[in-house]
Amino acid sequence: MIEQIYAIGDIHGQLAELQRVLDLVEQDGGPDAKIVFLGDYTDRGPDSKAVLDLLIDGQSQGRDWHFILGNHDRMFTHFMEDTPRHDPHLPINLYWLHQRLGGDTTLASYGVEFVETDRKSEVHQQARSAVPQAHVDFLSGLDLSYQNEDLFLCHAGIRPGVPLADQTEHDLIWIRQEFHNDPRQHPKLIVHGHTPVAKATHYGNRVNLDSGAGFGKPLSVAVFEGVDCWLLTDQGRRSLVHSA
Numbered sequence: 001m002i003e004q005i006y007a008i009g010d011i012h013g014q015l016a017e018l019q020r021v022l023d024l025v026e027q028d029g030g031p032d033a034k035i036v037f038l039g040d041y042t043d044r045g046p047d048s049k050a051v052l053d054l055l056i057d058g059q060s061q062g063r064d065w066h067f068i069l070g071n072h073d074r075m076f077t078h079f080m081e082d083t084p085r086h087d088p089h090l091p092i093n094l095y096w097l098h099q100r101l102g103g104d105t106t107l108a109s110y111g112v113e114f115v116e117t118d119r120k121s122e123v124h125q126q127a128r129s130a131v132p133q134a135h136v137d138f139l140s141g142l143d144l145s146y147q148n149e150d151l152f153l154c155h156a157g158i159r160p161g162v163p164l165a166d167q168t169e170h171d172l173i174w175i176r177q178e179f180h181n182d183p184r185q186h187p188k189l190i191v192h193g194h195t196p197v198a199k200a201t202h203y204g205n206r207v208n209l210d211s212g213a214g215f216g217k218p219l220s221v222a223v224f225e226g227v228d229c230w231l232l233t234d235q236g237r238r239s240l241v242h243s244a
Contacts, residue, residue, distance in 0.1 A: 002225045006035045006232075007153055009200070009221070010070065010193040012214030013045025013105060018054065021221040024232040028223060032064060036146045038193040039070025039155035039173070041139075043102030044214040049109040052135045059138070069142035070155040070194065071173040076106065077139045080131060084124055089174050097123065102214070107131075144172045147188065150227045156194035157206065160184060179206075189227045200231055204242040 006025045011018050025033050041055060042048035058065050071087070075096040078085035086095060096103035097114050104114045107123070110130040114123050145154040145167070152164055157179035159171045164187055171179075176195055185205050193210035200209050200220040207229060213219040221232045222240060230237035 003148060004029055004034065005148065005151065005153075005224045006033050007191050007209055007222050007224065008035060008037050009209035009211060009219060010038060010040035010196075010213060011045070011051055011219060012040055012072070012102070013042050013048035013051055013109065014213045014219060015045075015047035015050045015054070017213050017219035018051055021219050021232065024221055024234070025223075028232055028237065034064040034066070036066045036153045036191075037068060038153065038191070038209060039068045039142070040072040040193065040210075040214070041067075041070070042076055042106045043072040043096075044105055045102075046105060047109055048106040049135070052138060056134060056138050066146045067138075067142050068146060068153060068155050069139075069144055069169075069173055072101070073139045073142060074173060075101065075103065077136060079103065079124070080127065080136050084120070089170065095120075144169055150188060151191055151224055152186070152188040153191040155192060157192045158186065158190055160186065164188065191222075191224070200240060202229060202240050202242045207240065 006029060008021055025035060041051050075087055078087060079096050094100065107114055107127055112123065112126045112130050145152060147153065154172045156173050157175045158167050159175060160179060160182040183205065190206040192206060192208060195208065196210050196212040196215065197208050200211050200222060209220045209222055211217055211220040223230050223232060229240045231240050
């Protein structure tokens, strides 16, 4: 029997959307379905704390859930260190608490308000008191990828031409154009999020499931059997195929 894997795109603090797609998974595959979450659980949306509570609760129940690290997850954990770290990928003037990235809404979900006039050191101290250590530990322990015989699931994508075993953390959570613009077949079908698209899309060598939940659009969930793929909808499965 071919293994079924469900993959859920970037959640970005959207609790209601997460609950909706989890219901779709359970209707399609039952309560024991294998789910891979593609990262970016927090930021931008209003319910980051509740999203992490739900995911951690599912993990503690022993559900067959697998969690991948996203760039927003790493930014969150960097901020929560004893001395906040700035991700070297970002411009110096673009930091996690900036409205563009959404760390401010994440902290708001824990009861910590931030405005640009606040001293970041004071906000950091408040966050260290408000954010449960279990949330930090969960985000710090995320995997960089999940794979089987046919699929390689990660947050952002891979460096084309580099063996899957040699991919770097930086590329797996940040890469964009070099990956998007390469039409060659990869060793496996790559399933990812990270870069919002108007709708979940199959490109032939990759499937992008980030349909913009961080900007208020519906969250996407797909089910894979081998390399065959379907989106889950309120009306059931809808085939997701590459259209050249």
